[in-house]
Amino acid sequence: MGSLKKKNFMLICLMFLHILVLCMAQGQVHHYDFVLKETNFTKLCSTKSMLTVNDSFPGPVITVRRGDLVYFNVHNQGKYGVTIHWHGVKQPRNPWSDGPENVTQCPIQPATNFTQEIILSDEEGTLWWHAHSDWSRATVHGAFVILPPDGKYPFPQPDFEQIIVLGTWYKGDVMAIYDDAVASGGNPNISDAHTINGFTGNSTDCPTEETFTMRVSYGKTYLLRIVNAVMNEERFFGIANHNLTLVGMDGAYTQPLITDYLMITPGQTMDVLFTANQTLSQYYMLSTAYFDGFAEFDNTSAKGIIEYIGNYTPPSTIPSPTLPELRNATAALNFTASLKSLATPQHPINVPKNITRHIFIAISLNVLPCLPAGRTCKGPPVNNTETIISASLNNISFSTPKIDILEAYYRNINNVFTKDFPDSPELFNFTGDVTNISQYTTQGTKVIMINYGEAVEIVLQGTAIQSPENHPMHLHGYSFYVVGIGSGNFNNFSDPENYNLVNPPEVNTIGVPKSGWVAIRFFANNPGVWFMHCHLERHATWGMDTVLIVKNGSTPETSIRKPPAYMPPCPKS
Ligand code: C2O
Numbered sequence: 001m002g003s004l005k006k007k008n009f010m011l012i013c014l015m016f017l018h019i020l021v022l023c024m025a026q027g028q029v030h031h032y033d034f035v036l037k038e039t040n041f042t043k044l045c046s047t048k049s050m051l052t053v054n055d056s057f058p059g060p061v062i063t064v065r066r067g068d069l070v071y072f073n074v075h076n077q078g079k080y081g082v083t084i085h086w087h088g089v090k091q092p093r094n095p096w097s098d099g100p101e102n103v104t105q106c107p108i109q110p111a112t113n114f115t116q117e118i119i120l121s122d123e124e125g126t127l128w129w130h131a132h133s134d135w136s137r138a139t140v141h142g143a144f145v146i147l148p149p150d151g152k153y154p155f156p157q158p159d160f161e162q163i164i165v166l167g168t169w170y171k172g173d174v175m176a177i178y179d180d181a182v183a184s185g186g187n188p189n190i191s192d193a194h195t196i197n198g199f200t201g202n203s204t205d206c207p208t209e210e211t212f213t214m215r216v217s218y219g220k221t222y223l224l225r226i227v228n229a230v231m232n233e234e235r236f237f238g239i240a241n242h243n244l245t246l247v248g249m250d251g252a253y254t255q256p257l258i259t260d261y262l263m264i265t266p267g268q269t270m271d272v273l274f275t276a277n278q279t280l281s282q283y284y285m286l287s288t289a290y291f292d293g294f295a296e297f298d299n300t301s302a303k304g305i306i307e308y309i310g311n312y313t314p315p316s317t318i319p320s321p322t323l324p325e326l327r328n329a330t331a332a333l334n335f336t337a338s339l340k341s342l343a344t345p346q347h348p349i350n351v352p353k354n355i356t357r358h359i360f361i362a363i364s365l366n367v368l369p370c371l372p373a374g375r376t377c378k379g380p381p382v383n384n385t386e387t388i389i390s391a392s393l394n395n396i397s398f399s400t401p402k403i404d405i406l407e408a409y410y411r412n413i414n415n416v417f418t419k420d421f422p423d424s425p426e427l428f429n430f431t432g433d434v435t436n437i438s439q440y441t442t443q444g445t446k447v448i449m450i451n452y453g454e455a456v457e458i459v460l461q462g463t464a465i466q467s468p469e470n471h472p473m474h475l476h477g478y479s480f481y482v483v484g485i486g487s488g489n490f491n492n493f494s495d496p497e498n499y500n501l502v503n504p505p506e507v508n509t510i511g512v513p514k515s516g517w518v519a520i521r522f523f524a525n526n527p528g529v530w531f532m533h534c535h536l537e538r539h540a541t542w543g544m545d546t547v548l549i550v551k552n553g554s555t556p557e558t559s560i561r562k563p564p565a566y567m568p569p570c571p572k573s
């Protein structure tokens with residue numbers, strides 16, 4: 001695998017409205033082959049066959065530079081249809097290669113292939129790629145590193161870099177777990193371990209299991225590029241005796257944040273510096289769960305070892321970092337609320353000030369009736385009636401259509417989606433006493449239509465229905481500024497007064513705090529069909545998703561590109 005062909009091309013990023021910047025990026029062109037196939041892996045002393053890219057778990061690391069153009073030819077040699085998504089890549093005007101199943105494409109069927117064109121623009125830092133169909137991303141994911149064009153970071157040059165992929169390990173077949181959960185309507189089986197770069201670390205059940213070990217030299221500084229590819233839980237992360245300095249997140253730079261722990265949600269990526277400046281020894285790198293809901297979950301931690309190079313007697317007990325406790329929602333919120341973007345002339349930001357489109361989305365866990373009659377359902381009973389678990393945005397649980405929304409939109413095919421996702425929910429005391437609020441939701445494939453060029457604000461409001469939890473909300477096709485965050489109900493009068501419009505973090509995934517809210521802003525400058533969903537896989541499965549369709553502007557340069565000659569065919573209905 002590698003870059004087979006390199007040539008220069010000019011990428012013209014057209015900006016509009018009052019931004020009027022014309023940035024010309026000289027990029028290189030890369031070609032990669034991704035071969036999806038079943039591979040045997042043994043972990044926790046048990047062997048299973050699972051879908052991988054190029055036989056590896058985690059999958060291959062892709063390293064390119066800002067503004068490059070990358071072609072991935074995805075060959076499906078597996079047993080079922082799959083799609084691949086390039087998480088955090090904006091793909092200007094090119095939703096065709098974005099990947100979410102039945103949103104921008106139908107699955108790549110076994111024994112076929114699909115070439116995706118990945119257009120990098122202003123992303124710089126660490127992103128990732130993952131499968132975006134059913135639960136296949138558990139085993140199909142990897143880091144996507146985007147280096148500065150001149151190799152210079154806006155922080156002290158690290159001596160070494162290390163990818164850290166946080167993952168989830170299921171002893172069983174993930175697709176079977178998904179199918180069972182969908183059939184029963186209950187909570188999916190929980191995972192068996194958490195991994196760092198594919199290592200589960202040794203456990204009492206399986207002492208032969210290896211632990212990820214990173215060897216460091218005293219006095220050197222390391223850049224960790226951390227990807228949270230975990231399926232269903234936010235994580236706290238730290239290294240014993242060492243401070244961390246967050247310098248980037250979701251492919252954009254942050255104001256350096258010195259901390260002894262991170263709270264990183266599924267979908268997020270963080271670039272973190274640490275200096276090996278402690279007594280020569282071994283220290284644990286640790287990721288633990290942050291979970292503050294009611295459902296059953298996997299409370300295992302993932303450990304790696306930071307091992308100093310040199311002569312010393314290894315400690316009898318390796319020190320572990322003290323991370324916030326499992327249910328410490330305050331620690332989680334404090335970390336997220338302290339994020340700021342770098343916002344320098346070299347790395348400017350462009351926060352919308354005069355909002356032309358306001359959207360307010362309430363996020364809930366819900367139930368749906370157990371149908372058809374005679375079915376046994378494992379959702380939480382409501383008034384002694386069986387239910388299936390569901391989830392919603394503005395009380396609409398997303399139904400995935402049979403053919404992709406992008407195709408239906410582009411070719412005016414009716415009866416695939418409707419354009420009536422409401423701009424605000426029915427009002428209730430979202431985070432207060434919800435005992436009189438129905439836990440049942442409605443279903444639909446409703447999208448949010450947005451005019452090209454609008455200055456958009458979306459307030460994402462967590463609710464207390466069923467189980468108040470943190471929800472890592474992710475938007476495709478954009479990064480956005482998190483201008484406000486808080487607990488309780490969003491207050492339309494007082495909260496905007498405290499917005500950070502100076503250096504808000506620019507991200508693609510943000511944890512909406514448990515029983516709290518975030519306000520995000522962006523310019524709708526990327527026409528296309530863009531999925532928005534909770535990055536906890538079980539919530540996304542239950543319908544905590546919607547789609548933003550950003551309409552074309554008035555010129556070809558502000559319109560969706562032509563589709564590629566070949567798209568994976570959809571089933572004929
Ligand atoms: Cu990381 Cu919709 O995806």
Ligand code: CU
Nearest residue numbers: 471534536539
């Ligand atoms: Cu969620």
